[in-house]
Amino acid sequence: MKEDATLHDAKLHAAAQRLGSGAAEKLDVERLATTVVERLRKPVARPMWMQPAWLRIAAAVVFLVGGGLVWRQFGSPSAPHAAHFVTDDLTDLSADQLRDVLNTLDETLNLGSTTLPDGDLEDLDAQQLQAVLRSLEG
Amino acid sequence: MAQPQSIAAAPSPAPDADLIAAWRGGDEQAATELVRRHARALARFLSGAGAPDADLEDLVQEALIRAFRAVDRFRGQCQFRTWLLTIGGNLLKDHGRRAARHKVVALEEGLAARDGDPHERAEAGETETRLAEGVGKLPRLQREVFLLRAQQGLEYEEIAAALDTTAGAARVHYHHAVRRLKELIQ
Numbered sequence: 001m002k003e004d005a006t007l008h009d010a011k012l013h014a015a016a017q018r019l020g021s022g023a024a025e026k027l028d029v030e031r032l033a034t035t036v037v038e039r040l041r042k043p044v045a046r047p048m049w050m051q052p053a054w055l056r057i058a059a060a061v062v063f064l065v066g067g068g069l070v071w072r073q074f075g076s077p078s079a080p081h082a083a084h085f086v087t088d089d090l091t092d093l094s095a096d097q098l099r100d101v102l103n104t105l106d107e108t109l110n111l112g113s114t115t116l117p118d119g120d121l122e123d124l125d126a127q128q129l130q131a132v133l134r135s136l137e138g
Numbered sequence: 139m140a141q142p143q144s145i146a147a148a149p150s151p152a153p154d155a156d157l158i159a160a161w162r163g164g165d166e167q168a169a170t171e172l173v174r175r176h177a178r179a180l181a182r183f184l185s186g187a188g189a190p191d192a193d194l195e196d197l198v199q200e201a202l203i204r205a206f207r208a209v210d211r212f213r214g215q216c217q218f219r220t221w222l223l224t225i226g227g228n229l230l231k232d233h234g235r236r237a238a239r240h241k242v243v244a245l246e247e248g249l250a251a252r253d254g255d256p257h258e259r260a261e262a263g264e265t266e267t268r269l270a271e272g273v274g275k276l277p278r279l280q281r282e283v284f285l286l287r288a289q290q291g292l293e294y295e296e297i298a299a300a301l302d303t304t305a306g307a308a309r310v311h312y313h314h315a316v317r318r319l320k321e322l323i324q
Contacts, residue, residue, distance in 0.1 A: 008320060015269045016288035020185030023194050024178045032195065033173035036202050037166050044207065 090130065098129035105136065154218040158209060169206055176219045177202065179290065183223045186285050188274045189230055197233060201226040216299040220292060224300045227282050265323060272322035276315055283308050284315035 090098065099121045121129065152160075152168075154175070160168035181198050189197050205212075205222050212221055273281055282301065286292045287308075294305040294312070301308065 009316075011265055012269070012316065012319060012323065013288050015265045016186075016284070017291075018266060019270060019273070019285075019289055020182035023185040023189075023191050024181035027178060027181050027195060027198065029174055029177050032177055032199060032202075033170045036173050036199060036206070037169055039199075039203055040166070040169060040206055 090133065093126070095124070095126040095129055098126060098133065099124075102129065102132060155214065158212065158218060161206065162209060172206075172218070173202055176222055179219055180222055180226050182289060183285055184226050184230055186270070186273060186289055187227065187230055187281055188234070193233065197226065197229055201229050204229070216296050219290075220286070220296055220300040223286065223290065224282075227278075231278065268323045269319060272319040275322070276318060279303075280311045280315040280318070283311040284319070287312050288316075 090101065093101070102121060121132075124132070152171075154172065157168040157172050161172065177198055180201060181194055184197050184201075185191070185194055201222060205218075205225050208225075212218065215221075273284065276284065279301070283297055286297045286300070287294070292300075294308045297308040298305040
């Protein structure tokens with residue numbers, strides 16, 4: 001039994017060593033060597049998309065698209081405005097009108113921890129009242 | 139600039155490593171000598187692995203070109219021939235994918251045993267036919283390990299270095315391959 005297996009292994013190896021030898025024998029090695037060396041002399045032919053000009057164009061497209069996305073994300077009109085105080089729009093109001101605004105705010109918001117100066121609003125001029133309003137806006 | 143001196147012209151055969159170094163230095167004769175040394179082994183390997191006869195020369199040529207162009211990546215982890223065979227194996231895999239077919243090599247007259255009586259020759263031819271079919275049915279790694287071991291006579295350590303695996307794993311792949319091939323041949 002072992003002898004059969006050994007014989008089988010030997011046959012398998014012998015067959016494996018002959019495998020492909022017929023096709024390999026047909027190869028004209030000298031002609032092949034000449035062709036290989038001639039091809040090696042030529043510069044490597046890159047696919048069109050790998051040419052430097054196309055790579056530059058692709059890089060430019062990526063830059064523009066990426067830049068556009070960044071602009072849309074951070075620089076578009078929908079982005080939050082810089083700080084704007086409502087008080088800046090109230091410069092035309094007189095001192096009395098400003099006091100009314102502050103009193104209204106005091107009643108409406110019931111400002112809790114942020115309290116308006118008690119009874120002192122009467123003593124403040126328009127500029128000081130605007131400063132109070134601005135302080136309330138944070 | 140002086141032409142690099144041709145090592146291939148030396149009286150005693152230069153080792154592959156010297157020829158590779160000479161090719162890196164621009165010596166075309168060194169490349170020619172490397173082709174002479176290894177082209178047939180590469181062709182046998184590719185043919186045994188299922189390369190169609192019609193495409194064999196193109197595949198051998200392409201594998202050689204790729205090897206010479208990528209020679210800077212060859213670090214001597216295995217023999218140059220083994221490295222070349224693995225490049226050929228990868229190329230054949232891509233070729234098979236593109237062609238969407240896997241043709242088993244047709245056996246030529248020269249493939250059969252040339253000695254012995256007619257009955258033995260016929261039997262050997264039959265064994266090879268079945269072997270070629272069986273090799274074509276093996277998973278790729280088993281097929282390459284089997285051919286590198288049985289056809290090219292490489293040690294497991296060498297095969298492992300070429301296929302980026304361990305010698306133990308290469309041994310296991312080989313034994314699986316042999317077991318399946320025996321089943322197919324019997």
